[in-house]
Amino acid sequence: MSSFPLNVLVLWACSALAQLIVLVLLFSKDSFRKLPFFTVYVALNLSQVAFLVIVYSIRGISTDAIQNLAWYSECVTLFAQAWATTEILKATLRPYQGIWGLVWRSLTGTSIFVVFLVALTTRGDWATHTWFELNRGYHLTFAATVIACLVVVRYYSIQVPVAYKMILGGFCFYSCTEILINTVLQTLLKREFDAYQPIWQTWTMLSFIMVLFIWVAALWKPLPVDARQAPPPPSDSIYRRLSPEVNERLRELNEKLLRLWKMEARPQ
Amino acid sequence: MSFPLLLLAAFAGLLVLLLIWVLRDPRQFSEPGGDLNPWEDMDRRHVTYFPQVRQAMAAQDFTFLASRGSRALTRRVHKERRKIALVYLASLRSDFLKLWRLARVIASMSPRVGASQELERLRLGLAFSWRYEVLRIKILFGFAPIPELGSLSDVVSRLSIRLETGMKDLGERAALAAKLASSLDGRGLRTP
Numbered sequence: 001m002s003s004f005p006l007n008v009l010v011l012w013a014c015s016a017l018a019q020l021i022v023l024v025l026l027f028s029k030d031s032f033r034k035l036p037f038f039t040v041y042v043a044l045n046l047s048q049v050a051f052l053v054i055v056y057s058i059r060g061i062s063t064d065a066i067q068n069l070a071w072y073s074e075c076v077t078l079f080a081q082a083w084a085t086t087e088i089l090k091a092t093l094r095p096y097q098g099i100w101g102l103v104w105r106s107l108t109g110t111s112i113f114v115v116f117l118v119a120l121t122t123r124g125d126w127a128t129h130t131w132f133e134l135n136r137g138y139h140l141t142f143a144a145t146v147i148a149c150l151v152v153v154r155y156y157s158i159q160v161p162v163a164y165k166m167i168l169g170g171f172c173f174y175s176c177t178e179i180l181i182n183t184v185l186q187t188l189l190k191r192e193f194d195a196y197q198p199i200w201q202t203w204t205m206l207s208f209i210m211v212l213f214i215w216v217a218a219l220w221k222p223l224p225v226d227a228r229q230a231p232p233p234p235s236d237s238i239y240r241r242l243s244p245e246v247n248e249r250l251r252e253l254n255e256k257l258l259r260l261w262k263m264e265a266r267p268q
Numbered sequence: 269m270s271f272p273l274l275l276l277a278a279f280a281g282l283l284v285l286l287l288i289w290v291l292r293d294p295r296q297f298s299e300p301g302g303d304l305n306p307w308e309d310m311d312r313r314h315v316t317y318f319p320q321v322r323q324a325m326a327a328q329d330f331t332f333l334a335s336r337g338s339r340a341l342t343r344r345v346h347k348e349r350r351k352i353a354l355v356y357l358a359s360l361r362s363d364f365l366k367l368w369r370l371a372r373v374i375a376s377m378s379p380r381v382g383a384s385q386e387l388e389r390l391r392l393g394l395a396f397s398w399r400y401e402v403l404r405i406k407i408l409f410g411f412a413p414i415p416e417l418g419s420l421s422d423v424v425s426r427l428s429i430r431l432e433t434g435m436k437d438l439g440e441r442a443a444l445a446a447k448l449a450s451s452l453d454g455r456g457l458r459t460p
Contacts, residue, residue: 098378102386117279120272140276143283150290156376157369169291176287179280183273 004056005198011205016049018212025219034223037087038167041080048073071131078138085142085171089149092160099156103149110148114141136182143175166218170211177207353407361400368393 004012023042026032032039055061055069093100118137146168153160160168181203185196333342371389 096376099376136276140279143280143287147283147286147290151286154290156372158376165291169287172283172287176280176284179283180277183277183280187270187273 004201008198008201008205011202011209012049015205015209015212016046018209018216019046019049022212022215022219025216029219029222031219031223034091035084035087035167037080038084041077041084044077044080048077067131071135074135078142081171082142085146085168088164088168089146092153092164093158096156096158099152099158103152106148106152107145110145111141114144132182132186136179139175139178139182143172143179146172146175161224163218163221163223166214170214170218173214174207174211178204181207350407354404357400357404357407361396364393364396 019042023039023046026035026039026042051073052070055066089103090100093103115137118133118140150160150168150172181200185200185203333345368389375386
């Protein structure tokens with residue numbers, strides 16, 4: 001632990017405190033019932049901090065072994081992050097079965113495409129920076145997939161509760177900054193690994209703390225009750241009232257267009 | 269910076285911009301039912317004025333005016349009719365956008381959405397936007413591309429036909445759901 005610069009240790013403590021606040025908010029506002037996977041994700045992150053403190057405090061373990069253990073724990077939290085995000089997207093799109101089906105397909109398609117892109121761009125550095133490449137590849141896939149889903153959600157004018165939007169936005173922002181930090185530092189400090197580590201830690205932790213503040217703001221109030229759990233869409237009252245009206249108007253339009261076509265078909 | 273890294277950084281930058289755009293609060297977001305208010309003036313569709321606009325842009329009129337010798341009048345008429353064509357084009361676009369929005373609302377209500385149909389509609393939207401811009405520029409520069417204006421009207425009409433099919437399909441589903449619910453209630457079962 002003593003090998004870390006003071007600023008990294010301070011940021012680490014701030015991050016742990018902010019995570020604790022998020023967790024307390026999740027339980028005190030009863031939001032953990034609506035977002036169980038997100039709660040597990042925050043709890044796992046907090047546990048990871050404790051785990052890393054223990055790992056770094058044990059004497060006699062090689063630096064490589066410590067780093068591998070740290071990255072293994074990161075894998076667990078990243079897996080939880082993916083589940084938490086899917087949970088929020090699913091909660092947002094629950095009343096829109098058709099769109100959820102479409103989002104799932106676009107999610108899979110985008111993931112495959114980005115994984116292919118990542119594999120293509122990182123093949124040279126694979127052996128030397130395996131963990132960093134894996135980390136960046138994951139964040140790239142994650143951010144691209146979630147943003148693709150959000151684009152679909154926006155295209156269909158589906159309202160996302162502000163709190164959910166802030167949580168998803170936080171995840172994506174963190175992933176984007178991770179990609180940028182990894183890429184820029186890899187370029188600038190490729191050969192100076194000693195300088196690389198603290199700078200990388202400072203920036204990634206700073207961005208994560210920013211995200212935690214966004215989440216604190218999002219969870220400050222209890223999560224909104226989903227008022228969209230009405231009957232299934234085809235029997236929805238608004239839809240039943242509007243659909244014959246719109247249908248009738250479309251028919252009128254078609255008749256008008258048919259007359260226009262007939263007029264067009266007539267020889268001049 | 270190597271090319272792959274540059275590509276990655278650019279991609280990340282693009283993702284950040286997309287994220288900002290996606291999270292920006294759109295002003296016209298509303299519940300699916302509320303989206304349909306602009307349909308009040310559906311019976312006043314501008315696409316039906318195509319023959320009049322075609323007449324207004326017909327070359328014969330200009331030839332006739334030119335043969336009568338009044339160049340200033342020909343120019344004035346040309347300018348005014350170009351304005352009419354531009355207004356018609358903008359109205360056609362407004363018709364299209366309304367239809368497009370309605371189609372999205374229908375899709376969001378549908379329990380099953382076909383990716384191919386959605387992609388087809390997206391393609392139609394992109395094709396319409398492209399043709400609209402090209403035509404607008406052409407008209408602004410004094411051409412009279414009537415056949416192309418007709419093809420643009422075609423896009424609007426094709427979309428409306430597809431919408432009607434979609435609405436019919438949804439209507440059938442609604443009827444089936446209602447029938448199923450009433451038969452379950454009849455057996456003393458409570459449906460949600």
